[in-house]
Amino acid sequence: MTIKGQQDSAIKAEEEKRKTKAEEIDGEIRKTEITALTQNQGNILNWVTSIMKPGADGVTAQVPAEYKPIINAVIQNVMIKSVASTKEQQEMIMAEMQAAQEQQQMQQQQAQQPMQEQQNINQPPQPQPMAA
Numbered sequence: 001m002t003i004k005g006q007q008d009s010a011i012k013a014e015e016e017k018r019k020t021k022a023e024e025i026d027g028e029i030r031k032t033e034i035t036a037l038t039q040n041q042g043n044i045l046n047w048v049t050s051i052m053k054p055g056a057d058g059v060t061a062q063v064p065a066e067y068k069p070i071i072n073a074v075i076q077n078v079m080i081k082s083v084a085s086t087k088e089q090q091e092m093i094m095a096e097m098q099a100a101q102e103q104q105q106m107q108q109q110q111a112q113q114p115m116q117e118q119q120n121i122n123q124p125p126q127p128q129p130m131a132a
Contacts, residue, residue: 044074
């Protein structure tokens with residue numbers, strides 16, 4: 001092999017080493033990003049479950065309205081995706097959750113209706129102003 005051939009071979013070998021090293025570094029960066037994302041999701045899930053956890057009295061605390069969009073997004077984007085293996089399963093779970101939420105809202109409205117009627121019964125009629 002000539003000197004020129006040896007130089008070309010050494011240059012190509014060095015380029016391949018650099019390319020391999022860059023790929024290794026990219027792989028490590030990606031691994032670190034995935035680890036951080038996983039830890040972040042775990043922390044968010046812990047926060048959501050702590051908010052939704054029943055208290056000592058067995059009653060789940062009312063979630064503040066400003067947190068509901070975040071909690072719903074976490075449930076849809078993290079929790080459901082971690083337990084459903086297909087898009088169809090994800091959609092089915094979300095539909096079941098929506099139906100349960102609607103049923104709960106109807107039950108709350110029905111429970112409030114008798115209370116409001118009882119309050120109306122207990123209040124004396126308001127005197128009407130007399131026309132002059």
